Structures are given as structure tokens and as C-alpha cells.
Amino acid sequence: MSRVFVKKASYDNLDQLIAEIFTLYDINLRGKRVLIKPNMLGAFPPEHGNCTDPRLVAAVVREVRKQTDRIWVGDNPMRVQAGGGVDDSARISGIYEASQGYYVNVGAKARVISIGSEIIAQMPVSEYFLEADAIINLPKAKTHMIAGITCCVKNMFGAVVGSAKAKIHYDAGHAKRFTQFLVDLYKYFKPTLNIVEALTIMEGDGPTHGKIREGGKIIAGTSGVEVDAVVASMMGFQLNRLKFLQLASQAGLGECDLGKIEVVGDFEPWPNFELPSTYSGRPMDNIQVAQAAEIHEVWGQVGRLHPRFIEENCTACGSCAEICPAGAIALDPYPVVDEAKCVSCFCCAEVCPEAALVMPKEEAQTLFLRLNPQIREG
Ligand code: SF4
Numbered sequence: 001m002s003r004v005f006v007k008k009a010s011y012d013n014l015d016q017l018i019a020e021i022f023t024l025y026d027i028n029l030r031g032k033r034v035l036i037k038p039n040m041l042g043a044f045p046p047e048h049g050n051c052t053d054p055r056l057v058a059a060v061v062r063e064v065r066k067q068t069d070r071i072w073v074g075d076n077p078m079r080v081q082a083g084g085g086v087d088d089s090a091r092i093s094g095i096y097e098a099s100q101g102y103y104v105n106v107g108a109k110a111r112v113i114s115i116g117s118e119i120i121a122q123m124p125v126s127e128y129f130l131e132a133d134a135i136i137n138l139p140k141a142k143t144h145m146i147a148g149i150t151c152c153v154k155n156m157f158g159a160v161v162g163s164a165k166a167k168i169h170y171d172a173g174h175a176k177r178f179t180q181f182l183v184d185l186y187k188y189f190k191p192t193l194n195i196v197e198a199l200t201i202m203e204g205d206g207p208t209h210g211k212i213r214e215g216g217k218i219i220a221g222t223s224g225v226e227v228d229a230v231v232a233s234m235m236g237f238q239l240n241r242l243k244f245l246q247l248a249s250q251a252g253l254g255e256c257d258l259g260k261i262e263v264v265g266d267f268e269p270w271p272n273f274e275l276p277s278t279y280s281g282r283p284m285d286n287i288q289v290a291q292a293a294e295i296h297e298v299w300g301q302v303g304r305l306h307p308r309f310i311e312e313n314c315t316a317c318g319s320c321a322e323i324c325p326a327g328a329i330a331l332d333p334y335p336v337v338d339e340a341k342c343v344s345c346f347c348c349a350e351v352c353p354e355a356a357l358v359m360p361k362e363e364a365q366t367l368f369l370r371l372n373p374q375i376r377e378g
């Protein structure tokens, strides 16, 4: 059992807190090459709240620099091949400036490797991830329509270069296999330390266009799986319904039962937290119906969910068509989704800068309620 540290925090007192975390976990980086990996979702300014806040990145760079100046700071957003450059994302998110000269475009050097996953045989991976002696993982605490949350485990998906991520969604076939791949990837690149930016958090249908609210916490630990379990618990998820936690625990990567995790500090649930519609019954009673990953497995039998288009939001930029791994989106000039081809990965919703493609909330909740008895019996 490792220890997960939860601390009330504000953007103003991060240096002292980060130093405390490094001491608590006895982090020794002397002589090492360190990759600091924030969540840099795309070219979004800090006030959008969907990237790791640059003030946390800056505080961690200052702390790591006490031990080594062999530092890289960077991430590898899926949106790159869909119109937003990596460098633009770094500059607009504030992460470039926060890196204090250590920023690198981690997508610029890639190597095709096998991580020993049964789901995906080979994939292009950033050489910066491969060459780092230690990875300091700095995810943002957000909901995710498919995985439930995106935090420590999901943040390591950034090791895969650019739009190859969307292809992995497609090649994995359905969300349960995709979730297993995420666990395999996390295991391969296991970070030395995870520090979650939960000062502002995302609820609802994240990870791009959910609702931002105050979180007021920094959460840290050496087991990203256990940190994720604590974050998910604070959000109000039932942990046995998060498939990636179950799979990660089975792989020996950490506990996913809160009773078996030593949590120290200021643990407290975020009140009235809105779960993704894929994990909730109706917004009013917030029923958790089933694991989205299992739902994906039965969608083939009873119908799938497809992204809903909101024309008044759309700028016809084409990013969704460019990223779609199934070739299911035609532009005329607005996107038209071919539902026969669509594999319900929602990559299009993730890369859309305007929230013009979204999860069909009511359909999701209705379908999941209808599926619930079948899933329970299964
Ligand atoms: S839905 Fe419209 S705005 Fe969104 S990515 Fe597609 S074309 Fe661009």
C-alpha cells in the first residue's frame, strides 16, 4: 500500500507544497533526466481549465531544478493533427513559459515500439518518454465520457504521438480493450511521482467541454492508480464501476478499494459533483448506471451512441473529420457523421474547439438505464 496525499491549496502557495510533497515521497532525481508531463490538451488558455495550470508546472520545474537541470517539459496532444500545433498548445496554455526554458515538442521525435500489450502490437511513441530516467506526471482532475475520469493513468496516453491516439481508439475496437491498453501503457511508463492539479476541476461530459468548478486541492502519490482512485472517490464515482481502475489493480499497479489506500490530509468529496452522462442516470438523482466500458461492449447489440452536432457552434474548421479514425465524418461544409462507420470513440468531441460535437446526453442516460438490467445479469 502506498500513501496518497490530499492537501487544500491555492495557486499562491504551490512552491512550499510541492517541496513538501517531494520530501514526503523522498524523491531523488539527482543526475537523472526528468520528463515533466502536464496535461496539455490543446491550444486552450489557462482560464478554460482543461490543461494543467501553468503555475503548478512552474512550481514543479523549480523543485526538480534543485536536483537536476536535465529537464524536459512537454505533452503530445491528440489535436495536433487536427489543426492545433504542439508549440501553439504550449504557448497558449501557458506551459511554454512555465517550463522556464525546458519545454520540448515531445511529439517531434518518435519511435515505433511494442509495449507488450495484447491490444495494440506496435505504436509510435515519443522518444522523450523512452529516454527519460524519471517521469513526473502532472495530470488535471477531469471527467471523461468514456473512461470516467482522466487523471494519472489516462495522462500517460500522451506518450503516443499525435493522431496515432485516435487510430488506437479505432484499432482497440471497443472501450474495454482501449481501457486495457491505457493500463498497459501506464505500466510501461510508470511515473516516479504523480501530482494532480485539482485546484480547478472539470465535471460533466469532459475532458474538453465539461464544466469547470473550483476543486481547491493538490493530490499526490507514487501510485497513479491509487491517486486516481482517491480523485474518483472525491468526484463521487463508485470505484468498482471504473473499469481502468479494476484492470490496473488486477495488473498489480495499486489498490482500487479506498479502504485499502492510506489517504492523508484533507480528503473530502466535492459536493454535488456532476458525473459524465455515460456514468449517470438522470442529472437529478445522479444514478450511476454501469461502467461505460461494459456498455460499449453491448452497444453493438442494442445500438450505439453517436456524437450530436450543434450547428450554431460550428465554424466548419474540419478538425473533427481530420481526427476521426473511422473516416466517418464528411464535411458539407459542416460535419455529417456516417453512423454506420462511427465507432463511438468521441475523439471528434474531444478535439472540437467549439463544443459543436457532443455526447447526446439524454440518449446516453436513457440507453444506459435500459441496459442496466442486462449488464447486471451479465
Ligand atoms: S464540429 Fe465544426 S467546429 Fe467542431 S471540429 Fe468539426 S468542423 Fe470544427
Ligand code: SF4
Pocket: 306, 307, 323, 324, 325, 326, 327, 328, 329, 337, 341, 342, 343, 344, 345, 346, 347, 348, 349
Ligand atoms: S464520428 Fe466521432 S465518435 Fe464516431 S468514429 Fe468518428 S471520431 Fe469517433
